[in-house]
Amino acid sequence: MIENKVVLITGASSGIGYQTAELLANLNYHVYGAARHVSKMEDLKKIGVKPLKMDLTDELSIIEAIAEIIEIEGHIDYLVNNAGYGSYGAIENVSINEAKKQFDTNLFGLARLVQLVLPYMRDKHFGRIINISSMAGRMTTYMGAWYHATKYALEGFSDALRMEVKPFGIDVILIEPGGIKTDWGIIAAENLRKTSVNTPYEKHALEASKRMHNLYSSDKLSDPKLIALTIVKAITVTTPKARYLLGYGAKMLVFLHTMLPTRLFDKLIQKLV
Numbered sequence: 001m002i003e004n005k006v007v008l009i010t011g012a013s014s015g016i017g018y019q020t021a022e023l024l025a026n027l028n029y030h031v032y033g034a035a036r037h038v039s040k041m042e043d044l045k046k047i048g049v050k051p052l053k054m055d056l057t058d059e060l061s062i063i064e065a066i067a068e069i070i071e072i073e074g075h076i077d078y079l080v081n082n083a084g085y086g087s088y089g090a091i092e093n094v095s096i097n098e099a100k101k102q103f104d105t106n107l108f109g110l111a112r113l114v115q116l117v118l119p120y121m122r123d124k125h126f127g128r129i130i131n132i133s134s135m136a137g138r139m140t141t142y143m144g145a146w147y148h149a150t151k152y153a154l155e156g157f158s159d160a161l162r163m164e165v166k167p168f169g170i171d172v173i174l175i176e177p178g179g180i181k182t183d184w185g186i187i188a189a190e191n192l193r194k195t196s197v198n199t200p201y202e203k204h205a206l207e208a209s210k211r212m213h214n215l216y217s218s219d220k221l222s223d224p225k226l227i228a229l230t231i232v233k234a235i236t237v238t239t240p241k242a243r244y245l246l247g248y249g250a251k252m253l254v255f256l257h258t259m260l261p262t263r264l265f266d267k268l269i270q271k272l273v
Contacts, residue, residue, distance in 0.1 A: 004030070005029050005030065005077045005078065006029070006030045006032070006069065006073045006075060006076050006077050006078070007024050007029050007030065007031050007032065007076075007077065007078040007079075007080065007235070008032045008034060008052075008065075008066075008069060008076055008078070008079050008080065008113075008117070009021050009024075009031065009032070009033050009034065009080040009082055010034045010035070010054065010056065010080065010081055010082050010083035010110075010113070011034075011035060011082040011083030011084065011132075012033030012034055012035050012041060012044070012049070012051075012082070013033070013035035013036075013037050013038070013040035013041050014035075014040060014182070014183070015180075015182040015183070015184070015224050016082055016132065016177075016180065016182070016224045016227045016228055016231075017033065017035070017080070017082040017083070018033075018040075018041070018044065019224055019225050019228035020080060020082065020227075020228040020231045020232065021033045021041075021044055021049045022044060022047065022049070022228075023228055023229070023232050024232060024235070025044070025047045025048045025049045026047065027232070027236075029078075029235075030048075030050075030073060031044075031048065031049045031050065032049070032050045032051075032052050032065075032069055033049045033050070033051050033052065034051075034052040034053075034054035034065055034083070035051070035052075035053070035054065035083070036053065036054070036055050038051040038052070038053050052065045052068065052069070053065070055109075056083055056104065056105045056108075056109025056110065056112075056113075057101060057104040057105055057109060059109075059112055062109060062112050062113055062116065063116065066113070066116045066117065070120065075120045075121075075123070075124055076117050076120050076121065076127070077121070077124070077126065077127055077128070078127070078128050078129075078130065078235050079113060079114065079117050079127070079128075079129045079130065080130045080132070080231055080235075081110045081113065081114075081129070081130065081131045081132060082132045082231075083105065083109075083110075084105060084106040084132065084150070085102065085105060085106070085147075085184070085187070085188075086102075086136075086144060086147035086184060086187075086188040086191075087099075087101075087102050087146055087147060087188070087191050088143050088144050088147060088188045088189070088191050088192035088195070088209075088212075089143060089146075089191060089192050089194075089195030089196060089205070090143055090145075090195070090196065090199070090201040090205060091145045091146070092199075092200075092201070093195040093196060093199050093201060093205075094145075094146055094195055098146070099146045099149075102146050102147065102150055103146075103149075103150055103153070105150075106147075106150035106151070106153075106154065107150050107153050107154055107157065110131065110154070111157065114129060114161065117129070118165065118170070121165075121168070121169075121170050122165075122168045122170070124169075125168060125169035126169050126170070127165075127168075127169070127170040127171070128170070128171045128172075128173060128234065128235060128240070129161065129165075129170065129171070129172045129173070130172075130173045130175060130231055130234050130235070131154055131157075131158045131172065131173070131174055131175070132175045132177070132227075132231075133151050133154050133155055133158070133174050133175065133176050134151045134176055134177055134178075135176050135177065135178045135245065135247075135249070135250040135253060135254055136148050136151040137151035137152050137154055137155040137174075137176060138155070138176065138245075138254045138257065139253055139254055139256075139257035139265075139269075140269070141269055141272075141273040142208050142269055142270050142273050143192055143196075143201075143204075143205055143208050144188070144273075147188070154174075155174065158172050158174050162242065171240060172242075173234045173240050173241065173242060173243070173244070174242065174243045174244070175227060175230055175231060175234065175243075175244050176243060176244065176245040176246070176250060177222070177227050177246065177247040177250065178222065178245075178246065178247030178248045178249040178250030178251075178253070179215065179216075179220070179221040179222065179247060179248035179249050179250075180221055180222050180223075180224050180226075180227060180247055180248070181216070181219075181221040181222065181223055181224065182216075182224055183216075184216075185212055185213075185215065185216030185221075186213060186216050186217070188212060189209045189210075189212040189213040189216065190209075190213075192205055192208060192209040192212065193205070193206060193209040196209070208270075208273060211272070211273060212273060215273075220248060221247075221248045222246075222247040222248045226246065226247060227246070227247065230244050230246060256268065
């Protein structure tokens with residue numbers, strides 16, 4: 001019964017996570033929305049979403065959030081790992097502490113959540129873990145080394161996890177969005193600008209930052225609802241795909257990355273992003 005299905009969504013206070021929580025709540029799932037800023041989920045509370053405070057860089061907050069769900073529900077059927085961010089900048093300019101924070105958010109915090117949820121999914125011999133990766137896990141854009149490193153790592157992590165948990169009736173699905181109309185790109189562009197001023201990379205980095213800002217301010221990008229609907233599909237269909245690659249530029253750029261010589265693709269990306 002759908003009424004008994006429990007979903008945990010991270011990064012639920014805005015964008016893709018918010019819209020996914022809204023769609024699933026309207027389908028009568030028991031939805032828990034996790035984020036650092038629970039005040040942004042007041043409207044979701046009105047339709048039955050239960051806000052949870054969670055910081056993926058703080059293991060205790062992860063443990064406490066899972067414990068709260070289990071105390072109320074006794075199980076978790078679907079985990080949507082949506083939270084993440086991109087800290088752009090030349091490798092030389094981004095501090096290792098910032099790089100570690102990005103890995104803690106985009107990979108290690110996610111992995112800890114998976115570890116905590118798996119025993120409950122195994123007990124029911126059912127579960128789906130949906131990891132929101134990116135086309136950034138399949139190809140690399142200019143000045144985004146650390147962000148892309150986290151997404152490449154998430155792709156490998158998800159592939160390994162899918163094979164490990166299949167015997168227990170648990171499925172692992174990767175969602176790989178292209179360009180999506182959210183604040184993500186504006187924030188990444190601003191990070192790139194800040195890390196590059198008064199450095200040897202300033203000229204090229206500021207040009208890239210301007211291109212990124214213009215792209216994410218345009219109407220070219222896909223609506224976040226496209227990804228939210230895909231997550232809902234991965235939850236509701238009988239047999240979900242292992243990967244969903246979709247959104248602005250995703251299929252084209254991944255195809256070009258596969259087909260073009262490496263140095264030619266590098267030149268293309270340096271002009272585009």
